[in-house]
Amino acid sequence: MQHFLIGNLTTDALPHQWFTLGGTCFILLMSVVVVLFLTYTKRWKWLWTEWLTSTDPKRIGIMYIIMASLMLFRGALDAVMIWLQQALSSGASYGYLDPSHFQQIFTAHGDIMIFFVTMGFLFGLLNFIVPLQIGTRDLAFPFLNSLGFWLYVAGAVFINLFFVIGGDFAATGWLALPPLSELAFNPGTGVDYWIWSLQISGLGTMLGGINFLVTIIKMRAPGMTLFRMPMFTWTALLSSSLVVAIFPILAATIALLWLDRFFGMHFFTAGFGGNMMMYVNLIWTWGHPEVYVLIIPGFGIYSEVVSTFSQKKLFGYYSMVAAAFGITGIAFVVWLHHFFTMGAGADVNAFFGIMTMIIGIPTAVQIFNWLLTMFRGRIIFKTPMFWFLGFISTFTFGGIAGLLLASPAADFQLHNTLFLVAHFHTMVIGGALFGIFAGITYWFPKVTGFRLNERLGKYAFWCWLVGFFTAFTPLYLLGLMGATRRLDHYDAGTGWQPLFITALIGICIIGIGALLQVLQIFVSFKQRKENRDLTGDPWNGRTLEWATSSPPPHYNFAVIPTVESRDAFWNMKQKGLTKPKNYQDITMSKNTGLGIYLSGFIFLLGFAFVWHILWLGILGFAGAIICVIIRAYDDDTEYVITASELRQLEEKETLH
Amino acid sequence: MADNNIQPVEHEHNDRVIFGFWVYLMTDLTMFAVLFAVYAVLRNNTFGGPTAGELLKLPQALAETLILLTSSFTCGLAVLAANAGSKKQAYLWFGITFLLGATFLGLELREFSHLLADGQSFRNSGFLSAFFTLVGTHGLHITVGLFWIAVSMVMMHVRGLTASIKSKLVRLGLFWHFLDIVWIFIFTIVYLMGAAR
Amino acid sequence: MNQKTVFKYVLGLLLSIFLTLLAYKLVVDQTFAGNKLIFAILTLALVQLVVQLIFFLHVGSEPRPHWNLAMFVSTVGLILIIVVGSLWIMANLNYNMTPQQIQDYITSQEGGF
Numbered sequence: 001m002q003h004f005l006i007g008n009l010t011t012d013a014l015p016h017q018w019f020t021l022g023g024t025c026f027i028l029l030m031s032v033v034v035v036l037f038l039t040y041t042k043r044w045k046w047l048w049t050e051w052l053t054s055t056d057p058k059r060i061g062i063m064y065i066i067m068a069s070l071m072l073f074r075g076a077l078d079a080v081m082i083w084l085q086q087a088l089s090s091g092a093s094y095g096y097l098d099p100s101h102f103q104q105i106f107t108a109h110g111d112i113m114i115f116f117v118t119m120g121f122l123f124g125l126l127n128f129i130v131p132l133q134i135g136t137r138d139l140a141f142p143f144l145n146s147l148g149f150w151l152y153v154a155g156a157v158f159i160n161l162f163f164v165i166g167g168d169f170a171a172t173g174w175l176a177l178p179p180l181s182e183l184a185f186n187p188g189t190g191v192d193y194w195i196w197s198l199q200i201s202g203l204g205t206m207l208g209g210i211n212f213l214v215t216i217i218k219m220r221a222p223g224m225t226l227f228r229m230p231m232f233t234w235t236a237l238l239s240s241s242l243v244v245a246i247f248p249i250l251a252a253t254i255a256l257l258w259l260d261r262f263f264g265m266h267f268f269t270a271g272f273g274g275n276m277m278m279y280v281n282l283i284w285t286w287g288h289p290e291v292y293v294l295i296i297p298g299f300g301i302y303s304e305v306v307s308t309f310s311q312k313k314l315f316g317y318y319s320m321v322a323a324a325f326g327i328t329g330i331a332f333v334v335w336l337h338h339f340f341t342m343g344a345g346a347d348v349n350a351f352f353g354i355m356t357m358i359i360g361i362p363t364a365v366q367i368f369n370w371l372l373t374m375f376r377g378r379i380i381f382k383t384p385m386f387w388f389l390g391f392i393s394t395f396t397f398g399g400i401a402g403l404l405l406a407s408p409a410a411d412f413q414l415h416n417t418l419f420l421v422a423h424f425h426t427m428v429i430g431g432a433l434f435g436i437f438a439g440i441t442y443w444f445p446k447v448t449g450f451r452l453n454e455r456l457g458k459y460a461f462w463c464w465l466v467g468f469f470t471a472f473t474p475l476y477l478l479g480l481m482g483a484t485r486r487l488d489h490y491d492a493g494t495g496w497q498p499l500f501i502t503a504l505i506g507i508c509i510i511g512i513g514a515l516l517q518v519l520q521i522f523v524s525f526k527q528r529k530e531n532r533d534l535t536g537d538p539w540n541g542r543t544l545e546w547a548t549s550s551p552p553p554h555y556n557f558a559v560i561p562t563v564e565s566r567d568a569f570w571n572m573k574q575k576g577l578t579k580p581k582n583y584q585d586i587t588m589s590k591n592t593g594l595g596i597y598l599s600g601f602i603f604l605l606g607f608a609f610v611w612h613i614l615w616l617g618i619l620g621f622a623g624a625i626i627c628v629i630i631r632a633y634d635d636d637t638e639y640v641i642t643a644s645e646l647r648q649l650e651e652k653e654t655l656h
Numbered sequence: 657m658a659d660n661n662i663q664p665v666e667h668e669h670n671d672r673v674i675f676g677f678w679v680y681l682m683t684d685l686t687m688f689a690v691l692f693a694v695y696a697v698l699r700n701n702t703f704g705g706p707t708a709g710e711l712l713k714l715p716q717a718l719a720e721t722l723i724l725l726t727s728s729f730t731c732g733l734a735v736l737a738a739n740a741g742s743k744k745q746a747y748l749w750f751g752i753t754f755l756l757g758a759t760f761l762g763l764e765l766r767e768f769s770h771l772l773a774d775g776q777s778f779r780n781s782g783f784l785s786a787f788f789t790l791v792g793t794h795g796l797h798i799t800v801g802l803f804w805i806a807v808s809m810v811m812m813h814v815r816g817l818t819a820s821i822k823s824k825l826v827r828l829g830l831f832w833h834f835l836d837i838v839w840i841f842i843f844t845i846v847y848l849m850g851a852a853r
Numbered sequence: 854m855n856q857k858t859v860f861k862y863v864l865g866l867l868l869s870i871f872l873t874l875l876a877y878k879l880v881v882d883q884t885f886a887g888n889k890l891i892f893a894i895l896t897l898a899l900v901q902l903v904v905q906l907i908f909f910l911h912v913g914s915e916p917r918p919h920w921n922l923a924m925f926v927s928t929v930g931l932i933l934i935i936v937v938g939s940l941w942i943m944a945n946l947n948y949n950m951t952p953q954q955i956q957d958y959i960t961s962q963e964g965g966f
Contacts, residue, residue, distance in 0.1 A: 206683060246686075253690060267785050
């Protein structure tokens with residue numbers, strides 16, 4: 001009976017270690033504060049109707065970015081804990097973390113930073129900017145967009161849930177490689193939490209990818225041919241195609257791992273004819289293109305930023321698009337470089353090594369194009385431009401380290417050392433994250449209607465850049481000296497401790513940068529009157545998102561613009577802007593809470609799988625099916641804004 | 657042609673939805689590709705147990721193939737009938753499709769239960785895990801398809817052949833054809849290649 | 854119903870049945886041996902794929918640009934990369950890793966010691 005009601009749950013699952021107790025208390029405290037705040041200011045209804053149930057990509061985009069920022073806090077806390085342990089744990093001292101806890105921390109750190117921070121920020125920016133850039137009012141499937149966001153939230157809750165129920169996370173590394181992640185070696189619920197967190201958020205990501213792909217292909221403004229699309233839209237298209245191509249691989253692979261654990265199958269087990277190397281192979285077939293999903297939109301952001309702040313059109317647009325295509329394509333045939341040392345022969349290793357090196361060519365083409373865009377431009381050094389220049393230095397640095405790693409012979413020395421860790425952090429922080437920061441600063445006035453404080457933004461940038469090199473240069477050196485990754489203790493005789501301490505200082509400097517960014521937002525909000533953007537075009541922009549007011553009305557454009565060239569808005573400005581007069585009725589999608597309910601049921605289903613609770617699983621499954629049917633046969637999902645209402649709205653806008 | 661001009665918005669929306677569904681089908685295809693790759697790698701890892709050729713019965717697989725193929729055909733006719741506005745014919749052809757699909761599923765379950773009764777469980781070896789998962793995932797899709805047909809028929813009865821219902825039936829048709837295509841490869845790679853010496 | 858489209862479906866059905874039976878017969882009679890047989894039935898499956906794409910799914914008959922077709926072709930490319938790549942890598946790993954499989958592999962490739 002007890003097993004029927006609560007499955008494998010026992011009182012042991014309640015928090016009883018210091019970190020689960022701390023985590024639980026923190027989560028409870030935050031919830032209480034939020035609940036009190038909402039009740040006190042009477043904002044529950046507003047929150048629900050205006051935000052949570054919204055299908056407006058702009059609102060969903062903002063929610064993505066808020067969620068990603070919260071997860072960035074969590075992931076950064078993990079990073080500090082890892083580095084603190086490594087700085088302390090030398091010789092006779094064993095630091096403050098036990099090995100199993102340390103393993104859980106670096107696992108969670110990796111997963112959170114990739115799936116919930118970087119992906120969250122990117123989907124936020126894509127949601128907000130892509131419809132504006134291609135001159136449309138919504139995504140192709142507004143409901144799927146809302147659902148995708150809520151699945152992402154459900155996944156994010158799932159990855160933190162072990163604090164409250166369960167007590168341990170996967171102690172396996174961020175990809176949960178078998179046989180370590182099999183039931184025999186990880187009998188707890190940690191790996192199950194890992195599986196369902198990724199499965200649920202991955203489903204959301206895939207829905208988002210399909211949505212953006214269809215939107216960009218089918219819903220561009222009249223006249224916007226493929227080769228008139230802004231570079232950011234191009235990269236959004238390619239990144240979404242990658243998502244659509246690879247996330248099914250991830251879903252299938254971890255589903256097989258789950259079958260091993262749940263039904264006792266033998267896909268990746270050590271015995272019974274399982275083949276654990278197949279898991280490594282498949283997960284990297286997904287995993288390598290995944291890092292390009294993260295970085296390619298960054299390339300798009302840099303293209304927009306460089307071109308705007310150099311006040312020139314992007315140099316070599318066609319070669320830029322071709323390079324982005326090249327990177328997308330080659331991304332599929334390099335995955336083996338993640339496991340050169342697994343025992344493949346010289347022919348296989350050589351093929352994948354060479355393909356990996358080739359990917360440096362299109363990347364270099366892009367870097368030269370950006371530099372040539374700046375050449376003879378009238379460059380305005382605003383904060384986004386600083387992030388771009390910082391990116392050029394870090395990315396070139398990390399790229400060259402990557403070329404080193406691409407050589408199988410060198411990789412046998414460097415594999416799984418901190419050199420590799422430093423390399424991919426250079427790419428993800430110095431490439432993707434700097435791009436995200438550039439994008440957020442660049443589009444902030446569009447989102448909120450006021451600019452961010454320049455001075456604090458530049459201080460934050462310098463802290464990040466200096467902190468970044470202070471933190472990661474030691475890791476390159478340590479890696480070359482042979483320090484492996486995921487190291488919770490090392491011998492004092494190695495002499496590594498000073499370098500680890502330097503790295504810890506580096507992350508403290510980064511931390512100051514992050515605090516300055518938080519401060520920047522507060523200060524900018526206080527000074528919003530001085531920084532207000534009344535024109536909708538604060539940077540003298542070139543693309544369509546600047547053609548509408550800041551923040552844009554929920555229908556984006558009262559009249560869909562007709563595009564006649566690349567850099568559409570720039571050319572409109574050259575010709576002289578005219579106010580449109582002929583308003584027509586427009587159709588917008590209604591808000592709906594079904595996305596929340598549906599992802600809630602899927603969450604219950606995942607929870608039931610983790611703890612083997614049959615009735616809850618059936619409930620979650622049935623609930624999800626019913627939600628799908630209700631939505632599928634709901635024909636009342638849109639409302640009309642009539643031409644006269646639109647005229648009134650627009651005239652009110654002009655009065656402001 | 658005149659039809660298209662009456663409601664361009666509706667047409668555009670339909671085009672978008674079908675393309676979106678097509679992209680979803682592609683993701684599903686990729687997922688099946690992973691299962692095929694896993695099966696291909698594990699097919700000889702029988703851990704001392706019998707191989708595919710020794711376990712699987714070709715005549716039954718052929719029967720399943722022909723049944724599913726015919727159902728794909730009848731499903732196509734059903735969608736044509738629905739698009740032509742003939743509710744009666746749509747019921748008829750979808751009904752036949754449903755029966756054929758259910759027969760296919762019944763045969764597949766029979767095969768599974770025989771294997772399990774013989775002690776050839778998915779827990780025995782990497783090969784059997786891969787076999788049950790690949791064929792079972794397809795079966796799961798067929799189950800979803802059958803459920804979808806049933807719901808569609810009920811909704812068609814309640815609401816009649818509205819534009820929105822028609823558009824959903826077109827997608828249902830795509831889904832069903834797609835399942836048949838996946839089955840061709842299961843038949844070839846699992847059954848025929850298993851029996852080929 | 855549109856006669857022409859119905860005709861297309863009938864033709865597709867007949868062709869598919871023919872190809873299925875042909876492949877079945879090749880295997881039952883073991884017309885070819887070893888890799889030749891596998892090559893033959895895989896080719897027949899691919900032909901049937903094309904038949905069903907054209908006659909059932911009407912791929913390529915949509916108005917330009919052929920986005921559906923483009924999506925399908927790139928997915929096929931992706932699938933080839935996944936399947937062929939995995940098989941190549943895993944065979945290579947087997948060759949280099951497990952002693953028993955090395956033995957089997959060398960025996961099958963080079964006819965024993």
